[in-house]
Amino acid sequence: MPASRPIWKGQIRLSLVSIPVELFSAARTGAKPSFRQIHEPTGKPIHYEKVVAGVGPVDKDEIIKGFEYEKGDYVLLTEDEIDAVKLETRKTLELTQFVGACEIDPIYYDKSYFVVPTDELAEDAFRVIRDALRKTQKVGLGQLAMRGKEYLAAIKPSGTGLILETLHYEDEIRKADPFFSQISSKKAEADLLEVAEALIEKKTAPFEADAFKDHYQAALRELIKRKMKNKGRKITADEDEEPARPSGSNVVDLMSALKESLEGGGKTSARRKSVAKAETAKPAAKKPAASSRKKAS
Structure with missing residues (x-):
């Protein structure tokens, strides 16, 4: 258990x-760095008190829940009433x-x-x-x-x-119409669609959740380590190293961009990589992150 x-x-x-x-x-829970608000001049954590206007701080046992049915008017409910x-x-x-x-x-x-x-x-x-x-x-x-x-x-x-x-x-879900109404329902051009489908097929692989990492949290942890190493000294933007992340080319023409991705810019399917390894017993020239854990089937 x-x-x-x-x-x-x-x-x-x-x-x-x-x-x-x-x-x-x-x-x-606790997988991400947890931050507290700190008073910079003293380095001490910020605390919040429960206060009432004109009264000041109040004890926990003096607090109950209330539903505001009109501005300033409340129906008061105790925990026992709610539990009942x-x-x-x-x-x-x-x-x-x-x-x-x-x-x-x-x-x-x-x-x-x-x-x-x-x-x-x-x-x-x-x-x-x-x-x-x-x-x-x-x-x-x-x-x-x-x-x-x-x-x-x-x-x-x-x-x-x-x-x-x-x-x-x-009733908790927003209607999509206000967001999508300005998007044309016109079908994509057949030649563009064909190249896009080929690119999708090339990048198709079994889903492996551990192949995807939270780069933002990793960068935050690295920043915290560097700050600790530097005794809290401020780290400027010039000292920051941009993490290596894949980026798309700035190609204006959609067809050119799709073809370039298909011919060499995109990652090869993990499934196809596995088959290639089994047949050739040679490592691939480029090993994509999403397929690096795959073994020959």
Whole structure:
């Protein structure tokens, strides 16, 4: 069982079958540098106090929540009153509908969580749901309440477990029309489309998440190391080294740019690289970052 604490405990219910489960966040926290606000003259961290105008600082136990229904007028709610709101979804995620795995527009997806059975007794039913979803290529939909909100959720198989992904509600998604209405629906020219399709095919490879790195966070960590090494001395722009990153050529003509990319500027498909290695047993002239981990199949 993972060392992290579950963010939700409850049960997944399908008709008369209930499976006790726990949810764990799929995203790691602390992976990025964390900054605090510092008072530059003294080098001390900034602190914030909870204050009331005309009163000053207040204690934590004097604070409750309020809903502003008119300017300056509030309905006050205590934590006990909020906790007393009873929703079945606080402890139960009922799978009320199933949809095709590709039917949900990615724009609705929000956060991902690992779903784990609480014990061996729950594992049998858990595996049945997992395998049934995988075989039918369906995603289970339901709702659950956690952290003061009721979420729309999708359940799908992943490896030996299940993944729960919270979804945005319809009214939380902006309409695309105001953003896309000025873009022409005219079809692209056939010759340009042909070259673009060839370039896409050339760059097509299996998805490997570890082939992509957060260059901004890496640069921040490098800056922090350099500042520590220089005893906090200010590092000017002249001292900064621009990280080596691929960049496109400044070609105005679209066809020329596409052809140049296709002929030599683009990276070769990782899959084709693997085949070439197997056939020739020779290293490629250029080894793209995304395919450097691929072995001959």
